[in-house]
Amino acid sequence: MKDKLRNYFRTKMGKILCAFLIFFIVATSAFGMAVTVTNYQMLMPMIQKMVTQVITQKIQSVWNEEVRIKLEAGKLNTKVVTFLNYDMSPAIKNMVSDYMVNDTGAFSTASGKLYNDMAKSKAQLSLPLAGSDFLQFQKKAREVSILIAGAPGGGTAKMKHFSTADFAALKLRDVFNQASVAAYQRAAHGTYVAEKFRSELSAFSPSAFDSGKSDQAVKDLAKLTYYNAMLQSEILAVISQGEMRQALEGK
Amino acid sequence: MIMKLRFGTQSKLILAFVSMILLYGLVRDSLGIEPCPAVAETTLAQKAAQWVTAFQKPYCNYLESYSASMVKQKLDSGIFHQALNASQIFKVSGAIGECDGSSALSRLSVRIKLNNPTVAEMTSAKLRALRAGTAITAYASGKKAFAMASQVDSALSGFVPASFDFTSKQQTQKDAAKLTHLRGLIQSQELRLASLTKMLDSLDEGR
Numbered sequence: 287m288k289d290k291l292r293n294y295f296r297t298k299m300g301k302i303l304c305a306f307l308i309f310f311i312v313a314t315s316a317f318g319m320a321v322t323v324t325n326y327q328m329l330m331p332m333i334q335k336m337v338t339q340v341i342t343q344k345i346q347s348v349w350n351e352e353v354r355i356k357l358e359a360g361k362l363n364t365k366v367v368t369f370l371n372y373d374m375s376p377a378i379k380n381m382v383s384d385y386m387v388n389d390t391g392a393f394s395t396a397s398g399k400l401y402n403d404m405a406k407s408k409a410q411l412s413l414p415l416a417g418s419d420f421l422q423f424q425k426k427a428r429e430v431s432i433l434i435a436g437a438p439g440g441g442t443a444k445m446k447h448f449s450t451a452d453f454a455a456l457k458l459r460d461v462f463n464q465a466s467v468a469a470y471q472r473a474a475h476g477t478y479v480a481e482k483f484r485s486e487l488s489a490f491s492p493s494a495f496d497s498g499k500s501d502q503a504v505k506d507l508a509k510l511t512y513y514n515a516m517l518q519s520e521i522l523a524v525i526s527q528g529e530m531r532q533a534l535e536g537k
Numbered sequence: 538m539i540m541k542l543r544f545g546t547q548s549k550l551i552l553a554f555v556s557m558i559l560l561y562g563l564v565r566d567s568l569g570i571e572p573c574p575a576v577a578e579t580t581l582a583q584k585a586a587q588w589v590t591a592f593q594k595p596y597c598n599y600l601e602s603y604s605a606s607m608v609k610q611k612l613d614s615g616i617f618h619q620a621l622n623a624s625q626i627f628k629v630s631g632a633i634g635e636c637d638g639s640s641a642l643s644r645l646s647v648r649i650k651l652n653n654p655t656v657a658e659m660t661s662a663k664l665r666a667l668r669a670g671t672a673i674t675a676y677a678s679g680k681k682a683f684a685m686a687s688q689v690d691s692a693l694s695g696f697v698p699a700s701f702d703f704t705s706k707q708q709t710q711k712d713a714a715k716l717t718h719l720r721g722l723i724q725s726q727e728l729r730l731a732s733l734t735k736m737l738d739s740l741d742e743g744r
Contacts, residue, residue: 308555345600411666417635469735
């Protein structure tokens with residue numbers, strides 16, 4: 287058997303086969319060595335680039351998700367909070383600076399028709415209701431304000447024999463009446479705003495904060511703080527207007 | 538002899554061929570030329586993919602778990618559960634005390650009966666009625682607000698503010714929002730009462 291194999295390798299075919307075998311062994315080893323050693327310098331930057339790319343993409347996707355969460359709107363829907371839309375300031379200004387100067391007061395020579403009609407009216411008396419329509423509310427507050435303002439004095443013709451003290455008292459009474467009207471209207475506005483705030487904000491359940499994300503809660507916290515600031519500013523306006531009136535009252 | 542000669546020639550040829558191949562590889566290597574581009578690129582890509590997977594997996598897993606834990610923290614509920622009951626106290630239909638004042642005023646206005654009254658007398662009577670109606674509204678509102686304040690007080694009495702020291706920032710943020718909401722509702726009643734008091738004052742004849 288051994289001789290048979292030895293004889294086979296001595297043949298032309300056996301030798302060619304041996305040559306090919308040696309060639310493949312050497313070539314394979316050369317290629318293997320070349321890939322492992324020679325391209326190592328090229329392999330590292332390539333891997334570095336690929337790893338960096340993958341990690342960057344991952345960081346970007348995580349960050350995008352984080353940004354998306356941060357941009358989610360709060361749970362408190364500001365569209366249903368309307369108490370800030372009701373403003374009586376222009377009406378109060380008109381009442382005090384226009385009506386109180388031209389249509390009533392000691393120095394006014396107006397007929398006082400509006401006041402007379404209001405006083406004699408047989409219509410049922412009613413308070414400005416905070417739960418009613420805003421225009422209706424404003425109308426009712428104005429009616430009461432006209433009664434508070436009183437009748438026009440008829441001008442200076444009646445004040446021929448007035449002393450300086452009389453004039454001072456007259457002017458103070460006029461200013462006091464203006465302050466009374468302003469205080470009444472501002473306070474009426476305060477009741478309306480307070481009622482709107484209560485009805486709108488009490489409809490919102492605070493448990494909604496628990497079901498949302500803390501980022502949303504922070505946004506809602508900012509909104510609520512803003513609303514509270516507006517409410518406090520209204521409290522300040524009502525109290526200060528009332529205190530001004532009380533100071534003029536001289537008690 | 539012939540066999541020996543033929544075998545020697547063939548061996549030399551094979552040796553020369555092998556040497557040429559090895560020399561060729563050596564020259565390419567020293568010149569920095571890739572030995573076998575087709576094979577090398579495939580192998581490199583495979584190797585790179587393996588390395589990338591090895592690197593990216595733990596890092597991406599860490600990022601994902603970190604992100605998930607962050608979201609979970611954001612979703613944690615607050616500890617101030619009393620806020621719900623306390624805010625429910627302010628849920629009433631219609632403005633507080635308004636019905637009492639309105640009905641009193643309508644009863645009072647029917648009673649205003651003056652014989653040949655002057656405008657000033659009519660005004661005075663109407664203002665008195667309005668004052669009474671406003672006073673009743675203010676009293677009813679005050680009574681109700683006082684009851685609300687007591688209810689809020691008892692709803693919040695079980696809560697210990699030091700509990701916030703043991704909660705996460707996210708939970709505290711949620712509870713801060715609840716407290717601000719409740720504070721707004723309380724302040725709205727404060728405004729309403731202050732306004733009614735000032736309305737009542739304004740109806741005084743004064744000077």
